[in-house]
Amino acid sequence: MKVLGIDASKPLGSVGLIDGEQVLGERKFPIVGNHKSTLLGNIDRLLKETGVSIEEIEGVSVVIGPGSFTGLRVALATAKGLCMLRELPLAGVSSLEALAWLLPYCRLPVLAAIDARRGEVYAALYNTESGNPVRLGETVSLSPEKIYERFDTEVVIIGDGAETYGDKFEELYGDKAHVVRTFSSFPGGALVALLGREKILKGELLSLEQSVPVYIRPAAAIFKKRP
């Protein structure tokens, strides 16, 4: 089964293509500023590079959040547009769970942390000892201080939130924090496709008619002038 993976939840977006468990290709590209509409062009380039046509795609997996609100919507709207015509199965993958998959068989709990701006990180704690991440508790958007209050245990912290607030976490946690500073651009679209494939095989699908991103934060009721 050929599955396309899409992640636009971060400033560095990624798309990946797999066939079964084999990775056929992956692309990374900036989706900041004036490049928010670059996703489909990159999907097209990935398909051309791998010699696969859009008609051969049998499923789509998309990072559903948390992350950049606009990025999540661009990704989900694109995924829905690709799936609608042929009723392709669509799977949603958590950005935080995807990060936890980078540290399987870890004896310490893994704190996946994504920079949420405004002094906060999106975070969730995972037990990955068995190889498959299992979430412990809620997914939150909190300041590093509040994160420490909530998850006061020895942890491995991973994600771009660990990079932005690495020093802060070390100051708060002392010896109990192990900050991974090398994975900020991961996970990529291929891992998203692999995780989505698992969900598709299990029948855990998103509804094209109903699904929305996982924002965690409510929509701030800020009134802006209509342009």
Next chain:
Amino acid sequence: MLILGIETSCDETAAAVVADGRTILSEVTLSQDLHNLYGGVVPELASREHTRTLVPVVREAISEAEISYDDLEGIAVTNGPGLVGALLVGLSFAKALSYSLNKPLVGINHLEAHIFSVLLERPELVPPFLCLIISGGHSNLYLVESLGRYRSIGSTRDDAAGEAFDKVAKLLGLGYPGGPAIDEVAKSGNRDFIKFPKARMKSGGYDFSFSGLKTAVAIYVSKLNEKELQKRRADIAASFQEAVVGALLDNTIAAAEEHRMARIAVCGGVASNSRLRERLKASSETQGLLVFYPSLELCTDNAAMVAAAGNFRLENFPPDDLELDAFPYLELGD
């Protein structure tokens, strides 16, 4: 050509199928009433809602038109001006759908789409003509020299006309959207009750300004107690509406005279205002002008006008590529 139009520039999720830019096979518009609570459109809420509702709206438009996706010859999507987050939802979806369908995609300027909301139903309207676009987001006066060639001769310096209606309706406790609410209440009011100021532009030209008028209403209302406001609500609404309509009319009639335009198209949500239509009818009869409006359903944001504009674009210009972007402040014409 058979075109699917998609519109998500503000708080309406809309899809429509239009044949040859003339025949509407289907038009589905979902207005997001969740903003009523806030007295105005909350951009983040609008974008969230579009993401949820787009697929059902598009499916409904296709099924209502009784066509299959393969019958489509192009997809037209609004890519500006509007709320950038909202635009990106419709644009991303439209791009992906056109890619999987392998049909041409064209980005449409929302303002040009409004002009096509009139052309769609009135084939006898041919350029050159004057077009007044008045809505919650826009107040523009264009010379339509030929199809695709527009000269902007006036726009708002501050609030859009519809925005002024919304803000004043809020001051008067009339709810959102304000246009229809004020129009209704004003019918029983005295429009000469207060002489609200009409903005005059020093630099000449046909620009509009409504924020001074809104402030004048706010000052007036602030001096009233609840009981007085209750008693005078209809009079204030009628007087305010008269001032807005007067400003719109003065510029439009003067521009028609200067540019020797005998035909005027009026579109956008405020084009459904009954007092505006009444006064335009009177003026046009004395001045020998022909005034064209879209039907009421096509005054507010809709996707049929986007599809109609898309038909024109795809018949006369190359389609857009996959890199097509959204532009919140996209302008129209010279």
